Amino acid sequence: MTPRRQQILDIAADLFAQRGFHGVSVADLGAACGISGPALYKHFPSKDAVLAEMLVSISEELLTVGRRRAEAAGSPTAAVEALIEWHIEFALAHRALIVVQDRDWSSLADDAREQVRALQREYVDVWAAELRRVHPDLTLDRARAMTHVAFGLINSTPHSGLLPDDQMHGLLHDMALGALVAPA
């Protein structure tokens, strides 16, 4: 990955998060990178391709690291906690990507959207499987629904910013644990 490509992806994440995919023109994005407009097409085939690469790559990272950490855990409860830790870590480190992922997901081209959906479903099922080990009487659909709710909980991070990151980390950890493990 050339540094310019990475710079474009990073800056695009911030701009898309602030103003939405359709609210950022290629001229805006170029200008924010210190180049201007059409120069983007030396690095990406289209504006949509920028969004697609951004969202596919983070979906892959969430899945592969999440799966690895869940496998490394010693018990189902430890696995759930590891998944919570990982997701919080990621969400705090990549606030902009979290916002773009669930706001502009629908602006993806059909094939990229399906790719992202498939990766997300796999990631959800990693969580759901561990939850069902912790709560054996849990339906698969109910476990998936709980996972979506937990994502909503953790992904709320970018909308608040009232607390410093380390305090926010602890708060999210406690609340996610309370929501997922305590009540059953």
Add this chain to the structure above:
Amino acid sequence: MTPRRQQILDIAADLFAQRGFHGVSVADLGAACGISGPALYKHFPSKDAVLAEMLVSISEELLTVGRRRAEAAGSPTAAVEALIEWHIEFALAHRALIVVQDRDWSSLADDAREQVRALQREYVDVWAAELRRVHPDLTLDRARAMTHVAFGLINSTPHSGLLPDDQMHGLLHDMALGALVAPA
């Protein structure tokens, strides 16, 4: 409110939720209402005004009903539970509005955006005040952060749809309670 105005607001909520504010043209919106394009301007001064009226009115409803129900509760814990109930009820009944509210909020004109922000801050503070009565050692900022997290939890509703509404209601109730009340 004339029925046509209300119809436009209802249909606009669905379309904006599916494709985003900038992804829906006035021609699209008109066509979905059975009229065509510029006829919208007989009912609203601009496309932005449709979004503004939508978001301001739901922010007002969340605040006034939430405040009323919290006051009617017999204890701080009951007040938190009443707020959770109210928010879940609203989110399940108005999934589209929930999506639009936190996706297209940034597309509002400056004055409407400030109006919505102010209403939301007041609503958050209704929650935060009750949380501090339940957990007396809670900082105001921490209570506000917990409220944002709880909103993220409950507002995840539109993204799942795996469970029928009544089961989803119960699940959200239990998880929100576990996140807000159990761990302290």
Add this chain to the structure above:
DNA sequence: GGCCAAGGTTAGCGCCCGCTAACCGCGGTC
């Protein structure tokens, strides 16, 4: 029955967008 307001229609303007075309300077290679 004439009038007016309400709520539609179509035509079209001006603007901005994504993207292409054509051109250019420069660093590396034989």
Add this chain to the structure above:
DNA sequence: GACCGCGGTTAGCGGGCGCTAACCTTGGCC
């Protein structure tokens, strides 16, 4: 030292957008 590809430039096209203008039909009212 000629050559070439990489990464940049500006000009401009085609299309879709929000919105206005001008006009038409209908229903209620004195």
